[in-house]
Amino acid sequence: MSYSFTIIVSLLLLATISQIDCLQCYKCSCSIIPGETTCTNDNELQCVIEYVEDSYCFISRLLNHIKFDHSPNSDLMFLESLHYIQDEEEIIFVESNSTWQVSTIVEFKYGCDWNLCNTPRILSFLPKSLTYDIDSSLLTNTLIAKPNELFTTCLKCTTCANSTNEVTCPILTCNGTCFINGYVDDPVLNSALCLFPFESVCREEKLDTSVRITGVYYIDDDIFDIYDIDIWCKKTNCNNPTNAQIIQQNISYSIQINDQIYFRPDLGSTTPSTPNNDQLACYKCHCEHEIGDNNCKVLQCTIEYKNGSFCEIVRDFQSFPNMEFISLGHVQRQYVPYRHYIHAVEEIILYRNLSWHPPSVSMITYVCDWQLCNDGRIVEKLTTSFQFNAEPSSIAEYLQSSEPLSSCRQCTLCTNSSLDFDQCESVLCSPNGRCFISQFIDNPEYNDCEYAFQSECEDVASESSIIITATYSIDDDILNIDELDIYCSKNDCNKPETVYDLIDLLQENIQLDSLFFIRPVVNTTLSPIITEPMSSPVTSTSSSATTSETTTGSSISIMTTSNFATIYLFLISSLFIIFH
Numbered sequence: 207m208s209y210s211f212t213i214i215v216s217l218l219l220l221a222t223i224s225q226i227d228c229l230q231c232y233k234c235s236c237s238i239i240p241g242e243t244t245c246t247n248d249n250e251l252q253c254v255i256e257y258v259e260d261s262y263c264f265i266s267r268l269l270n271h272i273k274f275d276h277s278p279n280s281d282l283m284f285l286e287s288l289h290y291i292q293d294e295e296e297i298i299f300v301e302s303n304s305t306w307q308v309s310t311i312v313e314f315k316y317g318c319d320w321n322l323c324n325t326p327r328i329l330s331f332l333p334k335s336l337t338y339d340i341d342s343s344l345l346t347n348t349l350i351a352k353p354n355e356l357f358t359t360c361l362k363c364t365t366c367a368n369s370t371n372e373v374t375c376p377i378l379t380c381n382g383t384c385f386i387n388g389y390v391d392d393p394v395l396n397s398a399l400c401l402f403p404f405e406s407v408c409r410e411e412k413l414d415t416s417v418r419i420t421g422v423y424y425i426d427d428d429i430f431d432i433y434d435i436d437i438w439c440k441k442t443n444c445n446n447p448t449n450a451q452i453i454q455q456n457i458s459y460s461i462q463i464n465d466q467i468y469f470r471p472d473l474g475s476t477t478p479s480t481p482n483n484d485q486l487a488c489y490k491c492h493c494e495h496e497i498g499d500n501n502c503k504v505l506q507c508t509i510e511y512k513n514g515s516f517c518e519i520v521r522d523f524q525s526f527p528n529m530e531f532i533s534l535g536h537v538q539r540q541y542v543p544y545r546h547y548i549h550a551v552e553e554i555i556l557y558r559n560l561s562w563h564p565p566s567v568s569m570i571t572y573v574c575d576w577q578l579c580n581d582g583r584i585v586e587k588l589t590t591s592f593q594f595n596a597e598p599s600s601i602a603e604y605l606q607s608s609e610p611l612s613s614c615r616q617c618t619l620c621t622n623s624s625l626d627f628d629q630c631e632s633v634l635c636s637p638n639g640r641c642f643i644s645q646f647i648d649n650p651e652y653n654d655c656e657y658a659f660q661s662e663c664e665d666v667a668s669e670s671s672i673i674i675t676a677t678y679s680i681d682d683d684i685l686n687i688d689e690l691d692i693y694c695s696k697n698d699c700n701k702p703e704t705v706y707d708l709i710d711l712l713q714e715n716i717q718l719d720s721l722f723f724i725r726p727v728v729n730t731t732l733s734p735i736i737t738e739p740m741s742s743p744v745t746s747t748s749s750s751a752t753t754s755e756t757t758t759g760s761s762i763s764i765m766t767t768s769n770f771a772t773i774y775l776f777l778i779s780s781l782f783i784i785f786h
Contacts, residue, residue, distance in 0.1 A: 292314075292317070293335050406445040465503045488536050553673045641694050
């Protein structure tokens with residue numbers, strides 16, 4: 207009896223609990239200028255994040271708008287992989303000058319199958335098209351009637367064939383346009399006995415002669431397939447399946463793909479957790495390489511969930527000579543000044559001939575506060591986020607002199623009065639040395655004093671330079687200089703007053719890619735929105751009113767259970783049967 211009871215309870219639980227696999231995708235749209243590949247105005251991208259079951263994410267680019275959304279996993283019936291680029295293009299014959307136009311894009315689509323992979327930030331990385339090409343003379347000979355050649359009939363049939371030579375279609379008089387749809391790579395129709403399914407008809411409208419091609423490039427496998435080919439023509443029986451097959455076999459394509467499109471996280475090594483109100487998902491990986499070597503071009507990341515943290519990208523050029531260290535992961539919230547910002551250390555050098563060395567970043571950090579916002583594909587955009595510059599002759603007045611160096615200021619002060627600047631005494635310094643001052647302008651370690659700095663003489667001589675540590679709050683559009691380090695070779699050039707004079711001369715140039723300003727318009731740490739629930743709403747009815755209640759879980763894996771009363775009655779009935 208106990209075994210029977212256990213079996214009944216187990217079956218009951220299996221029958222009343224179902225597991226839902228959900229994926230997070232961005233959902234929004236924006237308008238574009240025909241022929242362009244990015245949004246006309248990024249402010250249109252009011253994106254939300256949706257948790258959707260049994261789906262994958264995509265970006266679709268049509269003639270005048272771009273759409274970010276999700277599609278059902280059932281598309282795998284038509285696709286070999288859910289990480290792909292699909293391009294539908296049309297080649298039109300212009301009768302006025304008897305030439306074929308360059309192919310035009312009807313729809314371009316990027317699909318991917320991990321959380322938030324359709325981020326608007328990758329728009330600039332996506333190729334414009336797959337760029338199909340067909341020999342124009344082949345198209346002309348196949349689809350264009352010769353001068354004085356009458357157009358009278360089209361083929362009319364829908365069939366599957368292992369070879370187009372086996373096909374015999376009825377002929378129908380046509381005064382409009384012949385049309386054939388060749389389902390070249392449709393798994394629903396294709397089989398061992400149906401390698402070329404097609405439909406040939408006469409359309410009543412007089413349409414332009416054209417060829418429309420839909421092809422798919424599978425990113426992970428570097429494979430290209432023709433998925434569909436449609437042909438409209440006005441030549442007798444030109445919608446012959448043999449013509450369509452010949453054209454299909456002579457289509458070539460070319461594509462230039464940014465390396466970042468090959469990025470995908472290693473989901474097999476992802477932290478086994480699901481996001482909830484307290485956890486944030488961030489990409490996690492690191493890579494180090496010699497400057498000039500691109501072996502960190504495409505990062506190999508996993509996804510990690512943590513509590514009380516934000517996501518972070520760090521590019522470190524200063525810790526190891528001639529090396530860069532890249533790190534993606536989490537940073538604890540208590541250690542950051544803002545929720546969405548860039549922090550950088552940048553050096554500009556003034557040579558004796560008054561020329562600047564191009565500003566160089568020695569360390570730059572990006573921090574953000576929503577799911578998977580530290581996307582590895584934006585790493586390369588960070589180093590040009592913001593730069594400082596100044597007129598060399600104006601800076602030289604403070605940093606350099608034709609006279610040999612003999613003295614520098616020396617002191618360490620933390621004060622709230624500029625009158626204390628005089629406490630920095632002048633000390634002897636070797637002509638082969640340099641003066642140095644470090645000014646902590648907006649450093650939390652010196653919150654108790656308005657002015658904090660350290661001045662000294664250093665024995666090592668070098669070119670004059672300014673090292674700027676700054677933080678840019680992206681959401682607030684505020685740039686703060688946190689620290690200024692100055693190396694100079696003019697007597698007593700490292701006075702505190704010099705720092706503030708130089709700050710007034712510095713010019714910041716914020717060149718942050720506009721897509722860094724895009725963030726979801728909702729709090730993505732809230733419980734997920736399940737847009738396609740597997741179970742029906744639970745409905746309870748009373749004598750006075752009918753109330754419907756739908757319950758949504760709070761994690762990617764959602765468990766749905768039936769009404770407790772139903773379970774209870776079923777359990778009682780089962781026990782009754784067992785004991786009787």
